[in-house]
Amino acid sequence: MILAAGQTPLKVSIAATLASILLLLVVLELIRSRRLRERYALLWIATGLVLLVLSAWRGGLNTIAGWVGVQTYPPAVLFAVALLFVLVVLLHFATVISKVTDQNVVLAQRLALVELELRERPPGPRLEHDAPPLADPGRAGPAR
Amino acid sequence: MRAVAIVPAFNEEGAIAGLIGEIRAFDPSFAIVVVDDGSHDRTADMAEAAGAHVVRLPYNLGIGGAVQTGFRYARAHGFDLAARIDGDGQHDPAELVHLLGPVVDGTADICVGSRFAGADGYRSSGVRRVGIRILARTVSTLTGRRVTDTTSGFQVLNAKVIGLFADDYPHDYPEVEAAVMLHKHRLRLVEVPVLMRERSHGSSSITAVRSAYYMVKVMLAILVAMLRRPAPRESV
Numbered sequence: 001m002i003l004a005a006g007q008t009p010l011k012v013s014i015a016a017t018l019a020s021i022l023l024l025l026v027v028l029e030l031i032r033s034r035r036l037r038e039r040y041a042l043l044w045i046a047t048g049l050v051l052l053v054l055s056a057w058r059g060g061l062n063t064i065a066g067w068v069g070v071q072t073y074p075p076a077v078l079f080a081v082a083l084l085f086v087l088v089v090l091l092h093f094a095t096v097i098s099k100v101t102d103q104n105v106v107l108a109q110r111l112a113l114v115e116l117e118l119r120e121r122p123p124g125p126r127l128e129h130d131a132p133p134l135a136d137p138g139r140a141g142p143a144r
Numbered sequence: 145m146r147a148v149a150i151v152p153a154f155n156e157e158g159a160i161a162g163l164i165g166e167i168r169a170f171d172p173s174f175a176i177v178v179v180d181d182g183s184h185d186r187t188a189d190m191a192e193a194a195g196a197h198v199v200r201l202p203y204n205l206g207i208g209g210a211v212q213t214g215f216r217y218a219r220a221h222g223f224d225l226a227a228r229i230d231g232d233g234q235h236d237p238a239e240l241v242h243l244l245g246p247v248v249d250g251t252a253d254i255c256v257g258s259r260f261a262g263a264d265g266y267r268s269s270g271v272r273r274v275g276i277r278i279l280a281r282t283v284s285t286l287t288g289r290r291v292t293d294t295t296s297g298f299q300v301l302n303a304k305v306i307g308l309f310a311d312d313y314p315h316d317y318p319e320v321e322a323a324v325m326l327h328k329h330r331l332r333l334v335e336v337p338v339l340m341r342e343r344s345h346g347s348s349s350i351t352a353v354r355s356a357y358y359m360v361k362v363m364l365a366i367l368v369a370m371l372r373r374p375a376p377r378e379s380v
Contacts, residue, residue, distance in 0.1 A: 105209045108201055108205060109209065109213040112199045112200055112201045112213060113199060113216060113220065116198065116199050116217075120197065
């Protein structure tokens, strides 16, 4: 028995398109207001774009659904793709957290070692050239 | 040879001063650096009053991060030899005499004091003993070298190992993973039997209840250590 290829309901397509656009707008606004760094935003933008294309382009979604054997309800592919992207984003976060954790450890260690050096410095007057300047005067100034 | 005793300590205000005195009594030429791993009590003050160099970590890093701080100190100050002695009083500095030999005469890069390699001064709970056995078997098989006590932190290391560990030291189950790391770097690990004392204060971080969970995680850590790429050397 041959099943007729499923079609994506128009309402589903419209709702999903609106949701994708909303996601993209939120991401762009977060970047604009500097609450999200561009390098961490790339994955989110990719997620939004892929979902937008699959939502708006019904023919494409139906075709892809046919390829992967989803015959009755093509929007299921939309969910699967969205889920996949969320997983990738989560995994990305895990790597970022791991890196930040490692850097934090090194920072704590170095800070503690420098503090020890400072505490154990012999007391008394210090010569001007004894300590290197904390910041390069040439480059000192407002950060932005 | 310039030697440093690295003493990681977490909430050991009752034991630390006595331990520092014991290290002095064993060999007054040892520099003593206590790494206070974010203690909530007066561990750092007590150690400082006892005359040790005290590195005060701003927050608790766990044993691996604390010990690595000591290795970084040892490397920065150019020590030829480091003895790692836990701050809870479990390791008797007098036993260092057995650990120093193989490293000083160059037959080993690191010498580890084992509770099970011969002497029988240590009684641990049955569950723990089985766990340590299994770990020891696993590490022995992987590294092709007989290891009996993979959880011992009572160690003497030469400058080569200090340098390696200063750059890259495992954080979660440092002793087990470090054994695998040493093997990968072709450094020579030797075990000698030592007597260990009951902990004088505090309680072990590994209770019998958590042992099974611990085993699974350590096994995973060993696997990761075998597959892991070495960390890039950090410029200090």
